[in-house]
Amino acid sequence: MKNVPLSFVACLGIASLFVASRAMAQTEPAKQNPQSTEIWEPVPPVVTPGTSAPNASGTTAPSDAIVLFDGKNTDEWVAIKGYAPANWEKTNEGPLKWPVTDGAMYSTRGFSARSKKEFTDFQLHIEFKSPEKVEGTSQGRGNSGIFLQGRYELQVLDNYNNPTYVNGMVGSIYKQAIPLVNPSRKPGEWQTYDIIYQAPKFNKAGMMTEFAYVTVLLNGVLVQNHTAIRGTTEYIGYPKVQAHGAGPILLQDHNNPVGFRNIWIREL
Numbered sequence: 625m626k627n628v629p630l631s632f633v634a635c636l637g638i639a640s641l642f643v644a645s646r647a648m649a650q651t652e653p654a655k656q657n658p659q660s661t662e663i664w665e666p667v668p669p670v671v672t673p674g675t676s677a678p679n680a681s682g683t684t685a686p687s688d689a690i691v692l693f694d695g696k697n698t699d700e701w702v703a704i705k706g707y708a709p710a711n712w713e714k715t716n717e718g719p720l721k722w723p724v725t726d727g728a729m730y731s732t733r734g735f736s737a738r739s740k741k742e743f744t745d746f747q748l749h750i751e752f753k754s755p756e757k758v759e760g761t762s763q764g765r766g767n768s769g770i771f772l773q774g775r776y777e778l779q780v781l782d783n784y785n786n787p788t789y790v791n792g793m794v795g796s797i798y799k800q801a802i803p804l805v806n807p808s809r810k811p812g813e814w815q816t817y818d819i820i821y822q823a824p825k826f827n828k829a830g831m832m833t834e835f836a837y838v839t840v841l842l843n844g845v846l847v848q849n850h851t852a853i854r855g856t857t858e859y860i861g862y863p864k865v866q867a868h869g870a871g872p873i874l875l876q877d878h879n880n881p882v883g884f885r886n887i888w889i890r891e892l
């Protein structure tokens with residue numbers, strides 16, 4: 625060490641500390657925080673969707689669909705506190721009291737919506753509208769979500785000129801699958817989701833033997849193409865495998881008044 629410059633020794637020390645802390649981070653997933661599972665790059669390209677008439681009433685249900693919201697009342701839904709299965713599986717807060725105006729219902733502070741009916745494989749159509757008045761940034765702008773079988777969140781977010789982590793943007797399976805592109809419309813304009821969902825399969829021991837798969841079009845543009853969903857949506861940490869049967873559609877309240885209309889589903 626006699627002729628080795630002190631700065632070189634210091635560098636070696638810092639480098640080994642860095643390597644040690646990296647190794648530690650990989651072996652201690654219990655110390656994750658919400659940022660641990662955020663991905664920010666590369667950003668999916670912006671695509672301008674085809675036009676839609678802004679005042680049109682949207683896409684009405686085909687003859688064989690189950691209508692979950694027809695613009696008149698919230699009879700097909702109950703209110704729930706929180707959106708983890710532990711919060712909604714055994715209890716609910718009674719009738720959903722989201723305000724219904726002009727054929728749409730609006731998420732309000734404190735209660736998410738759970739469909740009374742439960743589903744396995746399905747095609748789901750749903751239209752949503754971010755608040756016209758732009759408030760907040762990143763995950764705080766027009767945040768809601770559609771939880772498939774109550775467990776797997778297809779994110780709803782105002783991502784029109786609103787950067788956020790890309791595995792949490794609109795069209796993502798939250799923190800699991802980045803959308804192919806970003807075909808967002810402007811805040812205050814109605815947008816459409818068309819979702820084809822295949823439920824996961826489990827054996828008697830509760831092990832997942834087949835992933836869930838989802839294909840999603842946002843405003844008519846493909847954003848998820850037969851994407852495997854490997855476990856539950858988690859804000860902190862990795863997806864979890866939880867055996868389950870049929871599950872509800874759940875609409876998240878995230879303290880932003882997001883509008884929903886023309887919700888219908890076809891069992892497959």
Ligand code: MG
Pocket residue numbers: 767768769777779780876878
């Ligand atoms: Mg959300």
